[in-house]
Amino acid sequence: MSAKAFKQPPALRTFSSAFVIIWLIVAAFPFLWTLWGSFKIELDFFSKADWRSALTGARTILEHGSSFTGDGYQGAWVQEEFWKAVLNTAIVCFFTVAISLTFGTLGGYALSRSTYRYTFWLLIIALIFRAMPPITLVAGYLLPFFEWNLWGILPTTIIVLVAINQPFTLWMLHSFFQKIPKELDESAKVDGCTQFQAFRHVIIPVMWPGVITTGLFSFLLAYNDFAVTSMLLSKENQTMVPKIASFLGTTQTEGNVMFAVAAVVSATAPLFILVMFFQRQIVSGLTQGAVKG
Amino acid sequence: MKHKTFFWFILPTATAMLLFIALPIVSVVTQSLFTPHEQILKTVENCTPFNCTESTVVDLDATEQQRAEQPLGRWAGLSIYLDRGHLATAVIADAWTTRTSIGDFVDRLGNLPFYRAMSFTLTYTFVVTPLLIVLGFAIAVAVNSLHRHLKGLVIFFSLLPMIVSPLIGSLVLFWMIDSRGVLGTGLQWLFSNPDLSLKASTELTWIMLIVYGVWHSAPFAFVVFYAGLQTLPQDTMESAMIDGATRWQQTKYVVIPHLMPLVTFVALIQLMDNFRVFEPIVGFNAEAHATSLSWFIFNDLGGETRLLSSASASSVLTIIGVAILLSPVLVRTWRDFKAKG
Structure with a gap:
């Protein structure tokens, strides 16, 4: 039988693709978010005022002049050994x-x-x-x-x-x-x-x-x-x-x-x-x- | 293979398991029957030039000597199992006779630490396992219909929640659902309640832990079911289609029966693994609202005062729980073995 018969109708296809995309976000987003946030300061990663500052690093810029900082890594690897x-x-x-x-x-x-x-x-x-x-x-x-x-x-x-x-x-x-x-x-x-x-x-x-x-x-x-x-x-x-x-x-x-x-x-x-x-x-x-x- | 050759081949692994699994079990059972010595007190007379006073002090030498003679402590029998920290039989009997209603009895049961841990462990095990099977199946079916170049990528990202250590995985989620984290803020906005905190209520903490559990274990079910779908008998599918089965009927009558042995396999493995839930409670800092049997043991062992007897008693009770969960697997393996001859 040709593969055509196994082909899904468009509605089902869209639904299943959407489901996979949602699952991908659920599975991978927490890690990407944490990776991104690890280069920010605490006030940005845990921002009471605006969740977007974890993305832009508003306060990190104020404190370090750049939206990325390796302070967390320095503190963990060097200071805390x-x-x-x-x-x-x-x-x-x-x-x-x-x-x-x-x-x-x-x-x-x-x-x-x-x-x-x-x-x-x-x-x-x-x-x-x-x-x-x-x-x-x-x-x-x-x-x-x-x-x-x-x-x-x-x-x-x-x-x-x-x-x-x-x-x-x-x-x-x-x-x-x-x-x-x-x-x-x-x-x-x-x-x-x-x-x-x-x-x-x-x-x-x-x-x-x-x-x-x-x-x-x-x-x-x-x-x-x-x-x-x-x-x-x-x-x-x-x-x-x-x-x-x-x-x-x-x-x-x-x-x-x-x-x-x-x-x-x-x-x-x-x-x-x-x-x-x-x-x-x-x-x-x-x-x-x-x-x- | 001759007995002698077999013996030499199996010796290293058998020794390791005997010394570090079998003997510790014996030791745990023994320790749970003993309780630490009480300190030996002695009365000493302190005389000053004016008067003499009697005081009671700890006789360090005698206590030390007794410890050296009987390092396990004194015999306690089953009393540790029955005390308030574990099975609390006396408290339960009392609660049962003085109960005002069944709800009241259950409430009182919930105040006992062991039953609190037990109720969370069982709820977690029996809620997470079916949910992760359903989710894993849904992902497997959806991924299976993808273009083959995408499949590898999806599998790669799907494996991540399972592969990271549970403590790290739960911390990553914990930071996101913190009231200042991105999901926490999102939920506050969604329910327009700026004070919403998942950590504050018992129900929400349980839900959070269960969501974590499903997130962590669904990839396992997904991978197993996905592999199962690759071996789906194509001619059965074709016959079903020719007979006019709808897509739903094909799934129900061909796909699911084909995957059923795998469902059993995943369920058994996951029941065992979820029963030992422990790291998420540390990671989510949830011990105020949810404790599990493993956490209960860990808590006794940690800290300055290592409560070995109490931890041992909890360990034995946990092992009994595992044995009950495991019995269907053992029966099945035995039947397989018999069938093979």
Whole structure:
């Protein structure tokens, strides 16, 4: 049948286009608005008198002679030392993703190749762990971590985030490895490889698409986490999200809310770039579980 | 795969989960059954050259020693679960016997912190989930009819609300709906009420949080449904059209049944995720009007006095809630597994 038969009548077409445009505005406008406003002073971004001054920057011009100012960024990055939080986030994300993927590929591969019944139970346990809010575990961490002086430092948080990540990583990689034909590594084993050698020489070269997709989600989990990082990191070691939360407590009264605005924009920018480059992988990752079930 | 090989492959991930998920659960359950030691008091006699006075002071050494001997505290049994901060059974029993009406009883229930958190969490979970499915479906259908060059762009912007961390996303919205922000001003103008503030009333705060929740999670539903629409059986659509089905009938009898498994999937994932709602409450600074179970735990843990026992009890109750929500998924997975043999 020609595509013509599927063509929508004009009224419906207009309606659906309008709907998409409205959704786009709802989805993207808050970010653009905040990005624009982060270069203004507080009196413009939160303007009692005239909402348009957030666009034109009327008071910013009065104060700085130009309608853009980097004061918020300067205050956040230099004065409040947001760069430290950025560095910490980079460290936490890098190691969390690297360790999660190493553990996850080994485990996921084993789960996809073993035919015994306990693989099912392991996956079910992982699913239960995946469903638990991370904050419910924090109460269990605090006492031992204080006792052994592990609280507040980055390595502890990294390993906790790795563990919290594992159930999801296992599920993703398990279903990905199941799509790689078993014959590949079976034939390697027939040729005399051990299971590990088969994994090393046959599976690793072809697993990267799945690993990259899973890695993206591990990264997002580590990057976006607030519950665990805010409870387990000391003030000096805070990552970006808890740091932004702490801005709210201390600076809202001093009228330095623009620091937080600038920090929020700074923390969103990497995600923007990430979506730009990895849109396809993110979409495929989101739908992977769904299409299977 | 041999048991031994399997063991070595699974060892790192199993150790991580055992140490940092399974053991903490055990530890949380244990802690919820204990309560911190009371300070040991002792009576000392202070003698000045003129007279002697007796005073009661904290025996620091003895308290410290007791703490060292029993770091968990003293046995409390289920008393923490039943106290006023949690299930408050005594207060409820009292409220029930002395109630004047059902409304009065519900009101009194609403004053108890745990039930307040519970009622918001459940309302949020069960309002946001259906709404986001409907919105996600509508977006997916609308985007699917777009020109293919536009689709990528729309998907890019659609992913943003979901991908940013919930705290950041809620802050971005919070600043806009602030009474001095652009949406806040817009709403004041719309309702011609210059004092309108979304933060001031409980109902508006709840609505605000729910709107945020839908905004945050609709992209997920959209992406999943959109992928589902790509696999729509074209011949079924054609047959429906030849049989004279209207566009609405095609949607109702072909598209929606085709997407139904995906709806179940999205609903289950979102029920789990919405049940842990937490960051928006911090971001919107909404704790005066809305608290959730996760926020409740966070609040106990934060600050100078870390109320570990109380937080543990709330954690256990939350885990039980998750287990109840999760049971349909588990049953389904079990059935799938059985069917596979």
